[in-house]
Amino acid sequence: MGLRELKRERTRRLIADKAFELFCHHGFGRTTVEQIAAAAEVGPSTLYRYFPTKETLVLEFVEDSLMGAVAWFRGQPPVDLPDGLQAVIERVLDELERNPDRVRAVYEMADQTVSVAAHLQALIWRFREELTEELVRRMSGPDPVVVKFTAALSAGSAMNIIETVVGMWVENPDGLDVRELARRAMGLLHGGGIPLPAAVPGPGDNARHGS
Amino acid sequence: MGLRELKRERTRRLIADKAFELFCHHGFGRTTVEQIAAAAEVGPSTLYRYFPTKETLVLEFVEDSLMGAVAWFRGQPPVDLPDGLQAVIERVLDELERNPDRVRAVYEMADQTVSVAAHLQALIWRFREELTEELVRRMSGPDPVVVKFTAALSAGSAMNIIETVVGMWVENPDGLDVRELARRAMGLLHGGGIPLPAAVPGPGDNARHGS
DNA sequence: TCGATTATGGAAGTGACTACCATATGACTG
């Protein structure tokens, strides 16, 4: 490991940290790339060599969490479908829970800047696609279309659970048992259907029953 | 209804059509906004008055389909949760099936242009949020957090089914029964779990059973 | 027909991002 890679990692980290700092302080939209480059004491063209877009400065952390979980799953021995998905979900949640402030910051920026939300969603989409691919590799069936369909639906369910749990977690700053919610949501995978609250919505008393 | 609104609708349609044409012919990334404006014989600033971003030129159609379904659902009498979701899903699929070429074009552009994919996902996210909101309004329960959680998970499931079915539909140009797939996927909402193909993935013979 | 409202087009500017090139810096060889 040479001095070069060490320095590279250092500047990369420096840029990302300065960017995060400026984004939190002044907002994503009110921070220019030039300002970030100046704060990190590098030229703008150097910054672009490390981070292809402004959004990656914010979202690389999420990308690592999601793609890391898929990569980990690829190395795991075959297991039951629901169990495998559950493991992936827990892996992602573990990773995100490791630095909650960053997760919150990402969600805040996504809330107030369309392009951040958009790229975050694109990231989640890629996670879904790669997970689908891996599930297909692990599955077998007579009809490849049905296999692909099942895999995509499963990966989507995992994605849905992650998004929902993380969303609830971000909205309720403290005193929320993320794991309990996640466990509840997993019922979706195991055939329990949507876990309903105590009082379920039924047809209203005075309402015509719709078609 | 005055002449003004009529003309407005006409230029709007004209711009969108010319844009679609150019995008299909030269690709999204290789078409500039100025070219579109020139083709529609309007000034660029007029174009931006109708369409805030280049992406909306492509995605407005999808937005209308999704948001229209939610708006429709808002006007419906209360029904069972799974039935309601199923109705919304079918509504969206109906709308998309009405012009398949446009759906395919959108997916193609999303495949080759990141920002289109990103904004498409952002749109789907908004659909999910609005559907969640409406579900919350229709639900009751002792714990508002659990209610919100259930609603978000349900809306996410609906979104998942739509995305999966449409994705399969786009990938397999012809001879695919979209409705059969959709019906199959609905089992997820009714508590049937993930519908599995004939041969389900099990633990491999030579694999260690790992945690 | 006249005044008010609104749509349009153009100009000028900002900022993200790209392509390119000259230079500086760490890495390897004799």
Add this chain to the structure above:
DNA sequence: CAGTCATATGGTAGTCACTTCCATAATCGA
């Protein structure tokens, strides 16, 4: 240690999406 090579950096110039603002033209109400 000197020389050379690979790579990292910084700067310049340019493209393009998008914004703001203003002058003008088209429509509408009276």
